[in-house]
Amino acid sequence: MTDKGFVVLDNVAKRWKGQLGVENITLDIEEGSFVALLGPSGCGKSTTLRLIAGLEAADEGHIIIDGKDVTHAPSADRNLSMVFQSYALFPHLSVAENVVFGMKVRRVSKAERAERLARALKITGLEGLEARKPGELSGGQRQRVALARAIVAGKRLCLMDEPLSNLDAKLRASVRKDIKRLQRDLGITVIYVTHDQTEAMSMADKVVLMKSGHIQQVGSPADLYDRPANTFVAEFIGAPPMALIEAPVIGGAASSDILGLRAEHVRLAEPGAGRLTCTVAESEFLGAETLISLSHPGTTGLCVLQPGLAPVEVGTEVSVTFDDRDIHVFDSEGRRREAV
C-alpha cells in the first residue's frame, strides 16, 4: 500500500478529548490528480486536510507523502502549500509581499523571487495590484492572492480548504475553471475541500464523500452518481438527490430493502397505468425543466422532471413508471447490494 500513491493515509484518526474528529481515514491519492473531500458541515473535511498539512497531529494511523512517512513531521517538512478558507493573507503586507513571503523565508534569491512572483501574478490575473494591501482587495482578488501564494511555492501538493466559499456564484464558476486549468497545467496534486457537490463533481478526478468523521465512498464523480455505496451517498449526490423507496411499496426485492431511483429515470404514465400512484407535493420551475415533487407513503424525495414549463397543480394524483434496471437496491442498513 505504502509504495502506491503520492499521498497515502492509512487508518488515520483524530479525536479531541475523546470526542470524534475523524476515524478510519484510509486514502490513496495518485500524483497529479484532483481529489475533492466532500461532505456536509462538520463531517471532518477540514480535519482531514489539516491532518495532511500537519496542522493537527494524528492520534492513530500513518500519513505518507511522496514515499516519506510524515505522520509526526511539522508542516514545513511536508513540502506542500495550502489555500485557507479564510485566505490567511498577512494584512500588513502588500499583495507582492504576501506572495513572496514563503520564498523570502526559504532564502530564494531576489532575482528568482521577482521572476516567480511575476509569473504567479500573471497566472492569477493580479498584475497591477502588487502594491495593494489585502484590505483593499475584493473577495475574489484576495482569493486569487491566496492561490498565487500557494502556486508560487512550486510545491507538488496543494491543499485547498473551501477556497471559493466566500465568492458569489458567478465568480465561483469562473475561478473554479481557473483552478482546474492551473492544476492541469502545473501537473500538481490538489486535495480540495468543499461542501458543494457541484464543485466536487465538476472539478475532481476522485471524490471522497464523508459523513460524521467517516469516509462513505471514494470514487470518480460518475461512480458516486451511478453507483452510490449507501443511501447517504445516494441522498447526498445529485440535484435532486436520489429518491428512496421502501421495497414493499413496489414489491419485488427483499422486503426490508430500500430502493433508490433518480428523478431522470422516473416517467409520468397514463392515469392508472404506472407502477406507483402519487400526489403532487410541489412544482418547481428550474428553467429548462420543471421539477415535480411527489409524495407517497414509504417514499422520500420522489420526483419527476418534465421538460419546459409544465407545472402540475399541487394535490393532483399522478401515475409514474420506471424501469427495473434503473433501480438501485440497498439493504436494510443502507448498504448497496450489487446484484438485484
Place this chain on the structure above:
Amino acid sequence: MARSINLDKKQQTIYGWLLLLPAGVLLSLFAFYPAVATFWSSLFSRGTRRRAAEFVGTENYTALFNDPTFWVVVKNNLIYAAATVPISIGIALAMALWANSKIPARGFVRTAYFTPTVLPMIAAANLWLFFYTPDLGLLDQIGGLFGFSSVNWLGRPDTALWAVIIVTIWKEAGFFMIFYLAALQTIPEDLREAANIEGASRWTFTRRIVLPLLMPTTLFIMVNAMINSVKLIDHLFILTKGGPNDASKLILYYIWEMAFAFFDAPAAAATTVIVLVVLCTVAAVQFFMLDRRTHYQ
C-alpha cells in the same frame, strides 16, 4: 431634494457636536481651563502679605532655568523615561508572547503577571521598601547568602534612581502586557498556520508578522508609558522622597515640593507649563510620525 440633503447634513453636524459636548465640557473644565489658568499664573510673581502678586512676564521661567536643581531633575526624569519606557514595553511584549502561547496554567501566568498592576502604587512601594531595606530587606538577605555586603539601595545617590526605576518597570510591565495580550488575540491563528506551512520559524513569524501587527498597540502603549514616566511618582513619597541629595527626584515631585512644601505656586506653575508643552510635543510627534508607518486593521 438638494435642500433636504443639506438639511440632513446640518442635522448630522449638530448631532455630532451634541455628542461631543459632554466630553468637551468636562475636558474644558478639568483640563483646558486649568492649563490656561496655570499658564496665566506662571506669569505673575509670588504674592506675599506685604507685596501683592504682580505681572513679571517670563521671570519665573528664567529663574527656573537658572536653578541647578531643575536641571538635575530634568536629567533624572530623562534617565527615568529612557529606562522605564523601552524596558517595560519590552518586558510586557515578551510576557504577552509567552502568556499567549500554549503553556500549561496559562490563566495563572496571566493573573500573576497582572497582579502588580492592581496593587496601588503606594502598596507596591511599601512592598519594595521591604525588598530594599538595608540588612533586613530581601535583597540584602539574598546577597548576604552569597557573601555580599549590605547595600543601602535607596540611600545611595548612585543606586536610588535605579531602585525607583525598577519598581516602576515592575508595576507597568504587567499593565502593558494586558494590552499586548488583547492585541495578540486579534491575530488570527491561521496566519501562524500559513507561515508554518511556508516554513517560517517562530522567530520569523514573530518578527515579520506579529510585531508589525502589534504596532498600533505599541504606539498606544508608548504614549502612555511616556506620560506615565512623568505622571507616576507616588512611590517616590514612600521610597526616597526624591533623595538622597535630589538623586531620585523627578519633575512632578519637584513641582509638588515647590507648590506644597515651599508654597512657591508661580514657580510650580511655570514648571508645569514646561512639562505640558514637552508632553504634548512628544505625543504629537509619536502620533504623526509613527502613525504613517503603522498598519491598522
